[in-house]
Amino acid sequence: MVLRAGLVGLPNVGKSTIFNALVSGTAEVGNFPFCTIDANLGRAAIRDPRIEKLVLTYNPERTVYSSFELTDIAGLVQGASKGEGLGNKFLANIQECTFLIHVLRCFESSDIQHVCDSIDPLRDFSIIQDELTISDLEKLERRIEKQKKRRGDASERVAYEILIDLHKHMELGRQASKFLETYDPSLLKEAEELIASLSLLTMKQSIVVCNVTEDPTETEKRWCAEIENRFPSRVETICGSLEADLIHIESSEERFEYLKELGLSETGLARVSRRVFEGLGLGSFFTAGPTEVRAWAFRKGITADRAAGIIHTDFQKGFVKAEVFSFEDFETYSSEKELKRLGKIRQEGRQYVVKDGDVMYFKWNR
Ligand SMILES: Nc1nc2c(ncn2[C@@H]2O[C@H](COP(=O)(O)OP(=O)(O)O)[C@@H](O)[C@H]2O)c(=O)[nH]1
Numbered sequence: 342m343v344l345r346a347g348l349v350g351l352p353n354v355g356k357s358t359i360f361n362a363l364v365s366g367t368a369e370v371g372n373f374p375f376c377t378i379d380a381n382l383g384r385a386a387i388r389d390p391r392i393e394k395l396v397l398t399y400n401p402e403r404t405v406y407s408s409f410e411l412t413d414i415a416g417l418v419q420g421a422s423k424g425e426g427l428g429n430k431f432l433a434n435i436q437e438c439t440f441l442i443h444v445l446r447c448f449e450s451s452d453i454q455h456v457c458d459s460i461d462p463l464r465d466f467s468i469i470q471d472e473l474t475i476s477d478l479e480k481l482e483r484r485i486e487k488q489k490k491r492r493g494d495a496s497e498r499v500a501y502e503i504l505i506d507l508h509k510h511m512e513l514g515r516q517a518s519k520f521l522e523t524y525d526p527s528l529l530k531e532a533e534e535l536i537a538s539l540s541l542l543t544m545k546q547s548i549v550v551c552n553v554t555e556d557p558t559e560t561e562k563r564w565c566a567e568i569e570n571r572f573p574s575r576v577e578t579i580c581g582s583l584e585a586d587l588i589h590i591e592s593s594e595e596r597f598e599y600l601k602e603l604g605l606s607e608t609g610l611a612r613v614s615r616r617v618f619e620g621l622g623l624g625s626f627f628t629a630g631p632t633e634v635r636a637w638a639f640r641k642g643i644t645a646d647r648a649a650g651i652i653h654t655d656f657q658k659g660f661v662k663a664e665v666f667s668f669e670d671f672e673t674y675s676s677e678k679e680l681k682r683l684g685k686i687r688q689e690g691r692q693y694v695v696k697d698g699d700v701m702y703f704k705w706n707r
């Protein structure tokens with residue numbers, strides 16, 4: 342299964358700008374609605390500062406970051422669920438995503454049109470959320486119709502009733518994610534499974550990105566505070582156009598200097614990409630040597646032999662053991678030699694559950 346993140350939001354909020362900056366790709370960036378006709382697909386690297394630290398020590402010929410699949414979904418407009426704009430297509434693109442990045446425009450600009458002619462990011466969020474909810478309700482109704490025919494059977498009848506209750510709940514404008522909180526405890530497990538099987542758009546995990554100007558005005562700051570309030574610990578604030586400029590600075594030292602002048606220690610995109618990665622349930626393990634320092638994405642919870650299989654299927658088949666040390670220990674003692682001396686390099690078998698930040702070396706038989 343491909344884990345994909347998608348950028349969603351109204352037209353002209355900065356989605357393509359952010360997409361481009363994230364994948365350094367070529368999605369069109371333009372000052373008019375519907376400039377992105379087709380959802381653009383790319384891969385975005387995770388700027389993991391741990392990689393940079395490993396590189397300083399190993400000084401490898403090549404550095405490879407891990408990445409996730411990202412899609413730039415064309416701007417959704419009011420009425421999308423009824424086919425307005427490029428309605429159904431947008432909704433289908435969102436359906437394919439595991440994780441959503443809601444881009445909210447906080448920046449003001451007289452040159453760049455807003456579909457509602459005013460800046461109000463929370464209103465914008467509601468417009469998107471309403472479209473997703475309508476689409477979910479329609480899906481739920483289709484499912485209820487199907488389930489209705491099966492309700493002669495006792496367990497199918499329970500499912501039918503749960504669906505009806507969920508529909509009532511959502512029709513009142515309540516979020517599907519809140520449904521289970523107050524539901525009959527004896528039906529919780531069934532309800533949970535049933536809801537998961539519906540893969541509702543409003544149940545997708547997400548973060549919110551406030552797109553502000555380089556030097557945010559008081560109004561922009563107020564918007565950000567309100568958004569932060571509404572979505573506690575799910576918000577990142579970035580300046581899309583600045584991020585887009587930053588990727589054109591090729592030398593990483595220069596970029597670092599520039600960031601320092603702005604009073605920042607890293608780019609906003611680095612923060613966003615790590616959040617998405619986290620949200621997708623992914624972690625990174627590292628391989629490090631003189632040829633290559635590399636981060637490998639893995640689904641949290643997998644065992645060492647499967648992690649080996651991510652690198653090469655032969656590594657998994659012929660798995661013997663893994664030599665592992667944690668990045669934290671590496672940071673503390675800064676050399677493999679020292680780690681060895683202190684017994685911090687562990688020998689792990691195939692059942693070892695890999696942790697985010699493990700630096701691994703696999704031994705295998707042909
Ligand atoms: N002032 C300002 N303009 C931005 C920012 N981000 C994007 N823009 C501009 O807004 C316009 C629309 O951006 P785009 O990324 O195409 O929006 P999309 O329709 O959401 O994909 C473009 O002219 C961008 O250059 C920002 O942070 N500040």
Ligand SMILES: [Mg+2]
Nearest residue numbers: 356357376377
């Ligand atoms: Mg666009």
